Amino acid sequence: MDRLGLLSALASFKKGREALVVDYCTEEPRLFKPMFSYESNSAEMSIALEKYMLGWLAEHPSYFRGGKKENAEYSDVEVNVFFRAYRGLLKKFIFNANVDVDKGKISSCLEEIVNDSIEYLNKLLLLSERSDVRLEKLRYQSEKSKYLFERNLKDLKEGGHEFF
């Protein structure tokens, strides 16, 4: 692993952690609103938590991209190091979802979305396209995963799932 790849990946994860803390310390509406609106509904609160963390996970490719100037390009090695590390982070969230039996259907919904992202990452790692193209594809996939999570939740609600 080259130094630049290591430093770029470390910087993007650090940026992600900082963003998390900033949201908590600055009363960020996206984070704080569910804390009040679902105060008496633990199921909705769990969904809100997963949704927030999925959004945070999905932002990582942008944290990575933001580490360089607009026109600066990442090398293949740098992007691969980040992709592999990001995949590792996503896997840790799947493991968490599996052991969290109380959340039931919602966690499996999150697991499915995260699994799709991991699969997509695996494909991107094998793809012989330019690094910035691959990175842009990952950012798109991350955004898409957030919408898919929303859609799945909507389907569950409309289907009258017992969770709701």
Added chain:
Amino acid sequence: MEYLNKLRKRLAEKNRHTPTGSILGAPSDKEFSEKLNGFVAFEKTEREVLMMAAPAEFTKVIDDCFDKLDIDKNIKDAIKKTIVLNFDEHLATSKLKERLQLLFEYERNYLSLIKDFKEEIKFVGSLQEDLRKERAKFFSDTLQEVSAALKDSQVSSEIASQWIQELVNSYTKSLDVSSGLIEEHTFDTIGDIRKQAKDELNSATVKILENG
């Protein structure tokens, strides 16, 4: 004959320092021949490690030269052995120098690798130190700040606890991934250093075998 006389003197000198030797004055040709053979054998044993077989051509030239001389065969052989021995000694010294040079080169490269390794460890060490500090700061200071922010925002303590729990989980997962990245880099570097060191050893060995 001048060389022969020198050898006689050398033998007499050696006998004076040898406990078993008690010859005084110049020995007869026969005595000289026997003692010279013994001396040559002694010197050969002493230098056994450094000895190199004299090239066959060189030995042949010496044989040709001495064939024409009318001297006692034993004396002739002794002189030839001494010449070959001196030649071998010179050869052994130059070989030894060559080997020492190779050894020096290998050690020099190895020290250079260690120097690079130290720099890399320093780099990795500083990254790990930063991560350790961040982790410690998160649990000692950041969580308190977060808790205070949630309290100030009037979030109920039960809900706050649930969200803080999620923050700790996500934050530590990210820290663990970062730590894993640094570890992976460390192992890669150690692998590179080991490979380079092995290559150096192999190339030094090949040189020794080629020159030996």
